[in-house]
Amino acid sequence: MYDIVIIGAGIVGTMLARDLSGYRLRLALVDRENDIANGATMANSAIIHTGYDPEDGTMKARMNVRGARMYEKICQDLGCLRKVVGAYVAACGEDEEKTLAVLKQRADEREIENVYLSGDEARSQEPNLGDEVTKVLSFPTTAVVYPWEIAIACAETAVNNGADLMLNTEVRDIARTENGYILHTDHGDVETRYVIDAAGTGAGKIARMVCEDPGFTIQPRKGEYFVLDHQVEYVKHIVFPVPGVKGKGVLAVPTVYGNTLLGPTSDPVQALDDTSTTFKGLDSVRADLNKTMKNVPYRYVIRNFAGLRPSGSTHDFVIRECEEAPGFIFAACVESPGLASAPAISEYIINEILSRSLTLEKDPDAVMTRKRPLVMAELTDEERAEVIRENPAYGRIICRCEQISEGEIVDAIHRTCGAHTVKGVKKRVRPGMGRCQGGFCEPRVLDILARELGVSPLDIVLDSKASRILESENR
Amino acid sequence: MRHYQAVIIGGGSAGLSAAVTLKENGIEDILVLEKDAEAGGILQQCIHNGFGLQTFKEQLSGPAYAERFIRKAEELNVSVLCGTMVTGLNDRREVTYVNPEEGYVTVSADVVILAVGCYERSRGAVEIPGERPAGIYTAGQAQRYLNIDGYLTGKNVFILGSGDIGLIMARRMTLEGAKVYGVAELMPYSNGLPRNIKQCLEDFGIPLYLSHTVTHVYGKDRLERIEVSKVGKDLKPIPGTEMYFDVDTLLLSVGLIPENHLADEAGILMDVRTKGPVVDDNYMTSVPGIFACGNGLHVHDLVDFVTLEAARSALGAVRWLKGTQTADKVYKASAGQGVSYVVPGRINASCDHRVDFFFRVRQNFETAQITMKSGDKVLRTLKKKKLMPSVMEQLPLTEKMLGELEGDITIEVTEA
Numbered sequence: 001m002y003d004i005v006i007i008g009a010g011i012v013g014t015m016l017a018r019d020l021s022g023y024r025l026r027l028a029l030v031d032r033e034n035d036i037a038n039g040a041t042m043a044n045s046a047i048i049h050t051g052y053d054p055e056d057g058t059m060k061a062r063m064n065v066r067g068a069r070m071y072e073k074i075c076q077d078l079g080c081l082r083k084v085v086g087a088y089v090a091a092c093g094e095d096e097e098k099t100l101a102v103l104k105q106r107a108d109e110r111e112i113e114n115v116y117l118s119g120d121e122a123r124s125q126e127p128n129l130g131d132e133v134t135k136v137l138s139f140p141t142t143a144v145v146y147p148w149e150i151a152i153a154c155a156e157t158a159v160n161n162g163a164d165l166m167l168n169t170e171v172r173d174i175a176r177t178e179n180g181y182i183l184h185t186d187h188g189d190v191e192t193r194y195v196i197d198a199a200g201t202g203a204g205k206i207a208r209m210v211c212e213d214p215g216f217t218i219q220p221r222k223g224e225y226f227v228l229d230h231q232v233e234y235v236k237h238i239v240f241p242v243p244g245v246k247g248k249g250v251l252a253v254p255t256v257y258g259n260t261l262l263g264p265t266s267d268p269v270q271a272l273d274d275t276s277t278t279f280k281g282l283d284s285v286r287a288d289l290n291k292t293m294k295n296v297p298y299r300y301v302i303r304n305f306a307g308l309r310p311s312g313s314t315h316d317f318v319i320r321e322c323e324e325a326p327g328f329i330f331a332a333c334v335e336s337p338g339l340a341s342a343p344a345i346s347e348y349i350i351n352e353i354l355s356r357s358l359t360l361e362k363d364p365d366a367v368m369t370r371k372r373p374l375v376m377a378e379l380t381d382e383e384r385a386e387v388i389r390e391n392p393a394y395g396r397i398i399c400r401c402e403q404i405s406e407g408e409i410v411d412a413i414h415r416t417c418g419a420h421t422v423k424g425v426k427k428r429v430r431p432g433m434g435r436c437q438g439g440f441c442e443p444r445v446l447d448i449l450a451r452e453l454g455v456s457p458l459d460i461v462l463d464s465k466a467s468r469i470l471e472s473e474n475r
Numbered sequence: 476m477r478h479y480q481a482v483i484i485g486g487g488s489a490g491l492s493a494a495v496t497l498k499e500n501g502i503e504d505i506l507v508l509e510k511d512a513e514a515g516g517i518l519q520q521c522i523h524n525g526f527g528l529q530t531f532k533e534q535l536s537g538p539a540y541a542e543r544f545i546r547k548a549e550e551l552n553v554s555v556l557c558g559t560m561v562t563g564l565n566d567r568r569e570v571t572y573v574n575p576e577e578g579y580v581t582v583s584a585d586v587v588i589l590a591v592g593c594y595e596r597s598r599g600a601v602e603i604p605g606e607r608p609a610g611i612y613t614a615g616q617a618q619r620y621l622n623i624d625g626y627l628t629g630k631n632v633f634i635l636g637s638g639d640i641g642l643i644m645a646r647r648m649t650l651e652g653a654k655v656y657g658v659a660e661l662m663p664y665s666n667g668l669p670r671n672i673k674q675c676l677e678d679f680g681i682p683l684y685l686s687h688t689v690t691h692v693y694g695k696d697r698l699e700r701i702e703v704s705k706v707g708k709d710l711k712p713i714p715g716t717e718m719y720f721d722v723d724t725l726l727l728s729v730g731l732i733p734e735n736h737l738a739d740e741a742g743i744l745m746d747v748r749t750k751g752p753v754v755d756d757n758y759m760t761s762v763p764g765i766f767a768c769g770n771g772l773h774v775h776d777l778v779d780f781v782t783l784e785a786a787r788s789a790l791g792a793v794r795w796l797k798g799t800q801t802a803d804k805v806y807k808a809s810a811g812q813g814v815s816y817v818v819p820g821r822i823n824a825s826c827d828h829r830v831d832f833f834f835r836v837r838q839n840f841e842t843a844q845i846t847m848k849s850g851d852k853v854l855r856t857l858k859k860k861k862l863m864p865s866v867m868e869q870l871p872l873t874e875k876m877l878g879e880l881e882g883d884i885t886i887e888v889t890e891a
Contacts, residue, residue, distance in 0.1 A: 227599065231736065273695070277604040279712070303599030305607065385578045392575030397560035400510065400594075401736075435736075437597035439613040443620055457626060462609035466696035469609050470626040471723070474651060 001191045002026045002164075003358070005183060007171055007206055008198035009033070010041040011147055011339055012331050014154035015346040016196060021161035022366045028190060029155060029163055030183070032170035032202070034464050035424045036155045036417060037148035039200040040338070042427070043275065043307020044223070045238075045253050045261060048082070048143040049337040052107035052114065053243055059317040063341035063348065065110050070343035071143065078153035079372025080145065081256045087142035087238040088122055090133040090292045096242040100137045103243075113141050126237055128252075130294050142238060146256050147339050148427050153370050156417040161366045165417060166190075168465055171199075174209040180327060181210070194327045194358065196349065200310040201272040203332035210325040216318045216333055220272060220308040221247075223264025224281035227303040229435045230258035234297060241292045248336060250288035252296075257402075257430070262289055262296065264307070275306045302435050309335040319345055321353050329353055373412065373429070376405050398448070399441040401434020406448060413452045420453060422446060423463040446470075480504040481792065482570050482584040484561050484737065487516020488778050489769025489785040490590035491544035491555075496789035498551040502796075506582065507548070507555040508572050514548070514555050515541030516592055517615070518778065520622045523643055525670070529779035540778060561591075564737040566762045586764050586792040589738060589752070590785060591771035595640070596730040603635070605691040610698030614640040614728040618647070627651055629724030633701055634658040635689045637665040637672070639776070639865075641728020646675035648724075655679070656720045659687040659703050661710055664839045666730075666865050668776060688712065689725065698723050731774040741765060748816035749773035755805070755821040756830045757791025758784070766792050773818050773833065776867045780833070787831075794828075806849065806880055811887030813837055815864065822872065822884060830872040836862045836888050844891040845870065850882025858891050 004020060006013045009031035017029045033039070048071050054060035075082035091097045100116075107114040115138050122136035123129045129136075159165050166187065173184040180193035199206045207214035228234060234252060241249035253261040265281045265288075282304055289296060312318060312333025322328040331345055338345075354360065376384060376394055387407070388395040394407035412419045412428040419425040422432070425445050432438030432445070446469060450457040461467045480502050483490045486509030494507050513519065518526070521537030528534060531543070548555060556574065563571035564587065571581045595613035610629060612620070617628045618640060632653050634641045637660040645655045658676060663686050665672050676683050684703065690712045691702035705716035733751035744761035746753045751772040752760040759766050768788035769781045804824035808817050817834045836843070840862040847855045847870060854876050862868060870886060 231739065276606045276691075279604050279690070282602060282604065301600060301602070302597065304602060304604070381579060384573075388573075388575065388578035395573050395575040395578050396558065397510070397562070397573060400560065400734075403560070403562055435597075436594040437599055439595045439597055439616050442616060443624060447624070457624065464696045467609035468697060469628070470620060471629045472627050474621060474625045474627050 001193070002028045003192065004194040004196060005030055005190055005192040006196045006198055008200055008202070009036045009151070009155060009165070009167070010039050010198065010200050011037065011151045011342040012334055012345055013196070013198035014151040014158070015342045016198065016331070016349060017158035017163050018154035018368070019346045019350055021158040021163050022363060022368055024361045024363045027158065027163035028166060028192070029158065030166045030169045030171060030185070030190070032168065034168055034421060034461070035427070037151035037427070038463070040307055040310055041147050041151050043305055044147060044336070044339060045251060045264065046144050046147050046255055047087070047238060047253060047339070048145055049340045050107070050112045050139050050142050051110055051337070051340070052103050052112050052139065053248065054337065056106070059319055060337060060341065063317060063319070063344040064337040065112070066347070067341040067344035070347075071145065071340070074150070074343055075145065077369045078150060078157065079370050080150045080153050082143050082145050083256045084141060084143045085237055085254050087139040087240060088126060088129070089137045089139070089240045089242060090122070090129060091135045091242050092130070092132040092291065093134055097135045099242045100135060104137055107139070112139065114139050126235060126239065128234060128293055128295050129239060130290070130292050133292060144238070144253060144256055145339070152417055152428060156415065157368060157370050159416050161363070171206060171209070174206070176210065176325065194329065194354065196329045196331055198331040200334070201308050203310060203330065207322070207330060207332065210328050211322050212324070214322060214330065215314070217313045218272070218310050218333065219313055220269055221311045221335070222267045222269045222274060222281070222306050222308055224277050224285060224306045225261050225263030225304060226282065226285060226298070226301045227305070228260040228262065228297065228300040229302045231435065232260070232297050232300045233258065234260045239292055241288070250285055252289065252293055257433070269308070272308070275308060277304045277306045281306065302437055311335040317341065317345065319348060327357070373415065374408065376408060377403065398444045399431030399434065401436050401440070402430050404429050404431045409445060409448050410452055413449065420449070421461050421463050422449065422469065425449065476569070477582045479506045479582060479584045481506070481586045481588065482582060483507045483588045483590055484564070484570065485509065485516065485590035485592055485769070485771065486514035486555050486557065487590065487592050487769070488518055488541065488544065488781045489592070489771070490516070490588070491541070491548050492782040492785035493588045493590055493768060493789040494553045495544065495547050495551060496786040497792065498553055500790065500793045502793065505553055507553060508559045508561050508570070509555055509557045510560045512558050514545050514557060520615070520619050521643070522622050523647070526778050529777065530782050561737060564741045566741050568764050585796060586766060588788060588792060589760070589765065589767040589771050590769045591734040591737060593731040593733045593770040593774055595727070596732060598727060601727070601729045603689050603692055606694055608692070608694035608696055608698045610694065610723050611692065611725045611727070614638065614644045614726045617724070617726050618644055621647065621651065627653065629653065629722070631722040632656065632724040632726060633703070633720050633722045634726045634728060636660060636727055636729035637667045637683060638728035638730060639667045639671050641726055642667040642671040642675040644726055644728070645681050646679060649679050649681070653724070655681050656722060657682040657684055659684045659689060661688045661706060662686070664863060668865050669863070690717065692725065698725055701725055731770065733771045733773065735771070738767065746816065746820055748810060749818060753820045754818065755823055756819055756826045756828070757795050758788030758819060759791060759795055764795070773816060776865060780867060784833070806883050808832065808884040808886070810834065811885035813840070813888035814886050817886050822880070824880070826877055827874070829874055832870045832872060832886060834868050834870065834886050835864055836868065837864060839863045840888060840890055842891040843888045846887050847872070848885050848887075849880045852879065852881050854879060862888060
């Protein structure tokens with residue numbers, strides 16, 4: 001019997017798991033996927049928005065402004081990357097400048113640092129900004145992170161504090177009991193007093209297992225992106241167009257590792273798992289980007305991908321206890337700025353919802369921090385020499401493009417919440433993130449996984465349990 | 476800092492050939508750095524025949540071809556450091572490498588030869604929309620799984636791109652019991668050698684779909700199906716021409732790109748056409764003392780030419796070390812009409828030795844009229860039958876012609 005089961009190991013679920021693991025609670029984090037952070041957390045713009053965009057009075061505004069301010073400490077505590085790059089919202093012409101004025105007013109009211117730049121001033125900083133851009137609202141404190149790194153670090157902290165992580169576990173139905181709920185999963189029943197529904201695109205389906213009308217439906221919107229190799233530094237700041245009806249528009253984002261993201265589109269889709277890219281979507285990224293940017297070096301594209309935002313019919317986050325089902329808490333419809341808001345959503349659920357009916361007693365043994373894994377690229381020459389002397393595997397480079405050593409990969413496999421798939425290794429230590437996209441290192445990573453996990457290479461998968469890479473041993 | 480006369484980055488066919496030639500020409504103090512556990516480079520996974528017809532006048536497998544150079548390098552006491560990745564290069568010819576035994580080490584050299592090879596274009600670089608399941612590999616990746624690691628990647632296969640590795644893998648996987656449904660090529664002509672089209676596709680009844688491409692990929696976990704469409708003259712898919720293949724494996728053989736991040740780091744001038752460094756008649760890059768050859772310079776059709784070119788670059792390095800040439804004036808050599816690139820791209824006016832240009836044509840030519848000009852002056856014309864983009868062409872700039880240079884050199888090809 002758990003005190004709390006969190007459904008969904010994305011940024012919201014893992015953030016909650018970490019925060020709750022600081023209390024004396026029996027916790028479980030359940031996800032149908034084969035790894036942490038495999039949904040929206042894996043495929044988004046990776047931005048900690050400062051909070052000027054959501055309209056007054058919304059949960060989005062409240063959570064975003066608060067959450068963004070929590071990230072610096074969270075990233076310090078968890079040993080995660082966070083890079084303050086600043087954001088430009090670029091207006092073309094008078095009409096759009098009017099929208100900028102609205103954003104500026106909101107930002108001022110919310111005490112978010114901002115400054116106007118003329119088009120030319122902005123172009124002197126950001127030479128690839130389009131010539132039609134007339135005015136820019138600059139937000140110097142906007143940061144980028146590696147979203148799945150934070151989710152994995154949160155899950156790791158929670159599990160080290162005693163939480164159970166159940167991957168590949170799909171909740172099929174939920175039944176009420178006298179003092180809580182039974183989750184019927186494809187891996188058996190799980191009993192709990194409280195349930196937190198942080199299931200992303202699946203949140204609506206989960207909600208309907210306990211209540212006929214949760215007051216929202218999930219209407220996912222797909223976002224398609226290009227990724228540029230870090231060989232080219234295309235932008236220094238995040239460049240946004242002026243936000244429109246479809247959201248924040250198509251951006252150019254410098255990521256923490258120096259790649260550039262171009263996207264996303266914003267198209268409603270029916271299927272809750274439709275993350276396919278399309279010619280139409282990718283074409284529209286190119287077309288829309290032309291509005292704010294120029295000289296886009298598409299020859300450096302190394303990947304395209306699509307993610308689903310778990311957008312809701314409410315157009316706002318749904319963070320509340322279900323009226324019909326006490327102890328069942330929604331953390332739903334967390335579309336953008338969900339990443340930036342996640343710490344605040346967790347804090348709100350704990351302080352404003354759970355604490356009303358649950359005694360929260362701090363666990364003095366809980367460790368809320370995490371040591372950053374050893375990253376060779378971040379060490380001095382002396383430090384590197386020393387770690388290689390101690391363990392020569394740190395001197396064996398497996399990923400040529402990103403220069404990741406065998407030692408780092410082995411570490412990622414054996415850590416708490418470690419990698420057991422090729423993509424899991426890629427998410428944690430980045431072999432395959434470079435220009436050759438794993439053409440060189442994938443066979444080597446697969447080999448290391450098989451060796452370290454003590455299984456046949458035939459059993460190593462790319463991502464999901466059924467995503468086998470090798471068919472058979474050759475005669 | 477340990478200093479060498481020559482550091483060669485890459486111990487594949489180019490690096491070994493360069494090392495052997497340097498040794499044979501009196502350069503004693505050489506270090507070859509190889510990232511893999513053994514020398515030989517990509518040849519080690521190319522277990523098919525067909526290597527060495529030019530060099531040795533016989534048909535060898537890739538490993539056998541490599542073995543000859545490995546042995547020769549051993550005989551000449553060339554030190555090859557395997558399991559060693561080069562992580563840095565600067566314009567002072569300082570090379571940083573790392574291996575488990577020594578950790579990170581920086582050495583310097585009188586000459587550095589980049590023999591770094593190339594990598595395969597990935598799915599992301601060619602924009603194939605759809606899901607992102609397992610079962611999509613570059614042809615060389617699947618070749619490694621099969622020939623080095625001993626695993627077949629799938630049973631029902633389609634291949635995008637008619638590059639030679641894809642063609643070789645079509646045959647190889649068929650022989651291992653897989654069903655290869657076809658090869659789609661975006662261009663109206665094959666990118667592989669004619670002999671591979673014949674021996675790897677035609678002999679096995681595998682269809683080649685010219686002017687076709689993969690337009691969608693289906694499969695949540697493992698690849699289940701692909702959509703293939705015909706493309707128009709603009710290379711865009713034509714709606715209504717879709718074909719579907721239920722395959723678990725898609726191999727990509729859609730181009731090779733010279734591995735150029737070290738060259739970039741050293742500030743070496745790059746050629747947008749070849750995606751490798753710009754080199755002069757000595758195969759020297761824009762950074763004095765740094766030379767380049769092999770697939771890291773431009774992608775070759777046959778390993779024999781890699782061997783040849785690497786030897787030339789080594790001779791260039793020897794010449795440069797002796798300082799017999801002054802870099803006073805430079806003529807550019809570039810691709811004219813019908814030609815996609817020319818290597819070397821610069822000829823020093825003081826050059827006193829024959830230079831053999833490598834070039835490739837942009838499209839098929841039945842009977843080609845090849846013209847080499849210097850400024851407005853025609854240095855040479857010749858007719859040649861059946862030129863195609865998959866086959867590298869050579870054209871010499873003789874010592875006699877060197878005396879006649881009047882300006883920048885262009886090579887152009889037209890239908891005669």
